[in-house]
Amino acid sequence: MIVCKFGGTSCCSGSQLKKVKDILLANPERRYVIVSAPGKRFDGDQKVTDLLYQLDKDRHTASILAKIQQRYADIIRDAGITFDLDHEFEVIQNQLDTGSTAWLVSRGEYLNAKIFAAYMNWPFLEAADMIFFDENHHLIEPLTYRFMKKEMLAHANGVIPGFYGSDEAGNIAVFPRGGSDVSGALAARAVQADAYENWTDVDGILTADPHLVPEAKPINTISYQELRELSYMGAGMLQEEAVFPCRNAGIPINLRNTNHPNVQGTWIVSETKQRTEAHQPITGIAGKKGFSNIQIEKAMMNTQIGFGAKALSILAEHGVSFEHNPTSIDTMSILVPTADLKDCRKALLADLQAQLSPDNLFIEDGIALIAVVGEGIIRHVGFAARLFGLVAEAGINVRMIDVGFSEMNVIIGVNEEDFEKTIRVIHQGLVAK
Numbered sequence: 184m185i186v187c188k189f190g191g192t193s194c195c196s197g198s199q200l201k202k203v204k205d206i207l208l209a210n211p212e213r214r215y216v217i218v219s220a221p222g223k224r225f226d227g228d229q230k231v232t233d234l235l236y237q238l239d240k241d242r243h244t245a246s247i248l249a250k251i252q253q254r255y256a257d258i259i260r261d262a263g264i265t266f267d268l269d270h271e272f273e274v275i276q277n278q279l280d281t282g283s284t285a286w287l288v289s290r291g292e293y294l295n296a297k298i299f300a301a302y303m304n305w306p307f308l309e310a311a312d313m314i315f316f317d318e319n320h321h322l323i324e325p326l327t328y329r330f331m332k333k334e335m336l337a338h339a340n341g342v343i344p345g346f347y348g349s350d351e352a353g354n355i356a357v358f359p360r361g362g363s364d365v366s367g368a369l370a371a372r373a374v375q376a377d378a379y380e381n382w383t384d385v386d387g388i389l390t391a392d393p394h395l396v397p398e399a400k401p402i403n404t405i406s407y408q409e410l411r412e413l414s415y416m417g418a419g420m421l422q423e424e425a426v427f428p429c430r431n432a433g434i435p436i437n438l439r440n441t442n443h444p445n446v447q448g449t450w451i452v453s454e455t456k457q458r459t460e461a462h463q464p465i466t467g468i469a470g471k472k473g474f475s476n477i478q479i480e481k482a483m484m485n486t487q488i489g490f491g492a493k494a495l496s497i498l499a500e501h502g503v504s505f506e507h508n509p510t511s512i513d514t515m516s517i518l519v520p521t522a523d524l525k526d527c528r529k530a531l532l533a534d535l536q537a538q539l540s541p542d543n544l545f546i547e548d549g550i551a552l553i554a555v556v557g558e559g560i561i562r563h564v565g566f567a568a569r570l571f572g573l574v575a576e577a578g579i580n581v582r583m584i585d586v587g588f589s590e591m592n593v594i595i596g597v598n599e600e601d602f603e604k605t606i607r608v609i610h611q612g613l614v615a616k
C-alpha cells in the first residue's frame with residue numbers, strides 16, 4: 184500500500200488535478216492521498232495559503248476572499264467537477280468574525296481535499312478527527328496513529344487534507360508552513376505503508392536549489408539523515424519534520440514529479456543502504472541567509488569552567504536559539520538567526536556584558552550559512568582542501584567553519600552577498616564534475 188502526498192504545485196489548477204488523478208489510478212496500491220492547498224501556477228502567482236494568511240490580517244477584505252473563491256471556481260470548472268462551492272464559502276463567510284487564524288488558513292487544504300474527493304469519488308477523511316495536538320501545540324503521536332489507522336483502514340481509499348489537525352478542545356491547529364508533508368508522513372506511518380510518495384514539481388531532490396543552480400541534478404537515493412541536514416538548511420522540497428515518522432518506521436519516501444510521472448525521483452532510505460553515487464562524496468548543498476554572529480572575546484576564556492554554558496543560558500533566557508557555536512582559545516562565536524534578536528538585541532548584549540565581563544563583545548549581521556552534505560564526507564581524503572581551495576580561488580571570504588561530529592556535513596558561514604556565488608562555486612567544483 185502506498186500513501187501519496189501532492190503539494191500545492193500539483194494541486195494548483197484543474198489540469199494539474201487531472202495529472203494527480205491519472206497518477207493515482209495508474210497504481211491501485213496508491214490508496215490514500217494527502218493534498219495541499221492550491222499553490223503557485225506560475226512565477227509571481229500567489230499560494231492560496233498565503234492569501235488566507237493575508238485575509239487573516241484583515242478579515243473583511245472582500246477582494247481577497249473573492250480571489251480565493253475564484254481560484255477554486257477555476258479548478259472546478261477546468262477539471263469538470265460538480266461541487267457546491269458557494270455553500271462552502273457561505274460557511275467560511277459566516278465564521279469569518281469568530282474563527283481562529285489556524286481555522287482560517289487551514290481552509291485552503293480543507294476545500295482542496297473536499298473538491299478532490301468529489302473528483303476522485305473517494306471519501307473525504309477529515310484531518311481534524313485524526314491528527315491531534317496537545318495544549319503546547321505538540322503533536323500527540325500515538326493517538327494520531329491510532330485514529331488515522333482506524334479511520335483510513337475503514338475505507339479502501341481516502342482523500343485527507345494536509346497541514347492541519349485539532350487540539351484537545353477540538354479547535355483546528357496547524358503545522359508549520361509546508362506541513363502537509365508531515366500529514367502525509369503521519370498517514371504513511373499510521374497504516375504502515377510500503378512507501379510514502381511525495382509528489383511535487385521537481386524530478387526529485389536535486390543536488391542544490393534549482394533556482395540557484397539550474398544544472399543541479401536529481402539524486403537517486405539519499406539517507407534520511409542527509410535529507411534532514413539539507414532540509415534543515417533550507418532545501419525546501421520536504422518539510423524537515425516529515426522525515427521522522429517514516430524514518431522511525433523504516434518507510435521509504437519517494438520524492439517525485441507530478442509533471443514527469445515516469446521519472447523515478449529520489450528514494451529516501453535508511454543510512455544502512457548504499458547510495459548509488461558512492462563515488463561522489465557530496466550528496467547535496469543547501470543554505471540559508473539571515474544569521475548573526477555574537478562574538479565574545481576574553482583572554483584565558485578556555486580556563487574558565489562554565490563560561491560557554493553561562494553564555495548560552497543567557498541566550499536561552501532571551502528566547503534566542505543558537506545554530507552553531509565554534510570556539511577557539513579566547514573567542515566564542517555564537518551563530519543565531521537574526522530574526523531572534525529583533526526585540527532583545529540591546530538587552531541581550533547588556534546581560535552578556537554584565538555577566539561575562541568580556542574584553543570584546545559585538546554582533547555581526549548579514550551572515551549566510553551553507554551546508555555541504557554527504558555521508559562520511561569528512562573522511563574523504565583531500566575533501567576539505569578542495570572545498571576551501573575552491574572558495575578561496577573565487578575570492579570568497581569564509582566567516583565561519585563548523586565541522587560536526589556527524590561526519591556528514593561541513594557548514595560554512597559567508598557574507599550574505601556571497602551566498603549564491605558560494606553555492607554555485609562549490610556545486611560546480613565538487614558536485615557537477
Ligand SMILES: Nc1ncnc2c1ncn2[C@@H]1O[C@H](COP(=O)(O)OP(=O)(O)O)[C@@H](O)[C@H]1O
Pocket residue numbers: 189190191192193219222361382383384385387388389390391392393394417418419420421467
Ligand atoms: N535541493 C532541492 N531539490 C529540489 N527542490 C528544491 C531544492 N531546494 C529547493 N527546492 C525547491 O523546492 C520546491 C518544491 O517544494 P514546494 O515548493 O514546497 O513544493 P510543493 O508545493 O509541491 O510541496 C522546488 O520547486 C524547488 O524550487
Ligand SMILES: N[C@@H](CC(=O)OP(=O)(O)O)C(=O)O
Pocket residue numbers: 189190191192219220222230232233291345346359360361362363364
Ligand atoms: N499549504 C501549506 C501547507 C503545505 O505543505 O503546502 P505545500 O505542500 O504547497 O508546500 C503551506 O503553504 O504552507
